[in-house]
Amino acid sequence: QKEVEQNSGPLSVPEGAIASLNCTYSDRGSQSFFWYRQYSGKSPELIMFIYSNGDKEDGRFTAQLNKASQYVSLLIRDSQPSDSATYLCAVGYTGGGNKLTFGTGTQLKVEL
């Protein structure tokens, strides 16, 4: 059973701070990693993906992947109230084709 684990939160950070969201996965054959943002009552929106070890930056977002430790993280710099949402981690694995396994998500609250 392939599993993706996330702390459900809520994670509260003050406006302007760095929010750090973490995700661990069980299958060492995993090859693709995604972060989706989901506002309440809305569908998931893809914000970052990463396939190789290391960091990948896109604007205020940085995805970090460490395959040896089987974790992937998302850093949000200069957090804004509009970043308040649930962040879903999703993992694709070798031989799984285009199937993704999702975590339950971490709720982020950015406070004024």
Place this chain on the structure above:
Amino acid sequence: ETGVTQTPRHLVMGMTNKKSLKCEQHLGHNAMYWYKQSAKKPLELMFVYNFKEQTENNSVPSRFSPECPNSSHLFLHLHTLQPEDSALYLCASSQEGSGDYEQYFGPGTRLTVT
């Protein structure tokens, strides 16, 4: 329209009704998916279609019946549902075989079974 669209956005149905959910993708993708999202649970993959062929049926009860007439359209036919089937049903699409694995979601259909 762009992206992935779904209709209806909200649906209330009785346990004896028959209804269908529709999904259309305008991204030129060749793979489409149905997911179920219930409160406090991870997204559950229900069905996968690659090039119109069903490649995954994730132990979904037969009261859910998918149909993919072409690579742009996906349906989910519903009949004799149970109250526990109430959830957000999400359609997604991706480009299989390109080396990219990103899936893009539609807005979802909020289903309530009474």
